[in-house]
Amino acid sequence: MTQTAIALFLFLLPLAYSPGPGNLFFAANGARFGLWATLPASLGYHVATWLVTAAIGFGALRTLDAAPGVFALLKFAGALYVFWIAVGLLRAGRQDTGEAAQPAKFRDGVMLLLLNPKAYVIIALMFTQFLGVSGPDRSVLVLGITTFFTLNNLVAFTVWTIMGAQLGAIFARAGSARAMNVWFGLMLGAVAVWMLLA
Structure with missing residues (x-):
C-alpha cells in the first residue's frame, strides 16, 4: 500500500493543489472569514468527498452509464453554483462596513462537491489507475484509496484556505478588502x- 500511496500522491499532486473550484472557494472564504470559520464548509466538502469516492470505487458510476445527461446537468448546475458564489463576492462590501456576510456552511461544502462533475471524472480515473485487484482485498483498497x-x-x-487568510490580512491592512x-x-x-465550457 505504501508504493500505491506514493504513486497516488504523485498522481493527485497537480490535481489537488492547482487552482480549481474547491481551492478558490476555500481561499476566498479564508480571505474573507479566516481559517477557523471555513471549517464547517471544509467538513461538509470532505464528508461528501469520502462518501462519493467510496461509492464510485464500489461501482456507483456504472448506474449512470444509461443516463449520460446526468453529467451534463451536473456540469451546468455546478457552474451556476460557483458563479453564484462569485457574484456574492463581487457584491460583497468592504470587510469593515459591518455587513452581515456569513462564511460558507457545511451544506455549501457538500453542494460544492456534489455539483462538480469533474470531481467524479477524477475519482473514476483514479480508480481505473490504482484499483487493479479483485476479491476481498479490493474492498480494503477502495476504502484506503478513498481515505487517502x-x-x-x-x-x-x-x-489554500491559509493562503487566502494571509492574503485577506494583507488586503485588510492595506484597506483594500473590496478589491480582494x-x-x-x-x-x-x-x-x-x-x-461550463470544458
Whole structure:
C-alpha cells in the first residue's frame, strides 16, 4: 500500500493543489472569514468527498452509464453554483462596513462537491489507475484509496484556505478588502465559465 500511496500522491499532486473550484472557494472564504470559520464548509466538502469516492470505487458510476445527461446537468448546475458564489463576492462590501456576510456552511461544502462533475471524472480515473485487484482485498483498497484521496484534498484545501487568510490580512491592512472580494469573485467567475465550457 505504501508504493500505491506514493504513486497516488504523485498522481493527485497537480490535481489537488492547482487552482480549481474547491481551492478558490476555500481561499476566498479564508480571505474573507479566516481559517477557523471555513471549517464547517471544509467538513461538509470532505464528508461528501469520502462518501462519493467510496461509492464510485464500489461501482456507483456504472448506474449512470444509461443516463449520460446526468453529467451534463451536473456540469451546468455546478457552474451556476460557483458563479453564484462569485457574484456574492463581487457584491460583497468592504470587510469593515459591518455587513452581515456569513462564511460558507457545511451544506455549501457538500453542494460544492456534489455539483462538480469533474470531481467524479477524477475519482473514476483514479480508480481505473490504482484499483487493479479483485476479491476481498479490493474492498480494503477502495476504502484506503478513498481515505487517502479525501485526506490529500483536506490538506490541499487547508493550504489554500491559509493562503487566502494571509492574503485577506494583507488586503485588510492595506484597506483594500473590496478589491480582494472583486479579485476572488472574478477568479471564481472564470472557474465557473471553465467548468461550463470544458
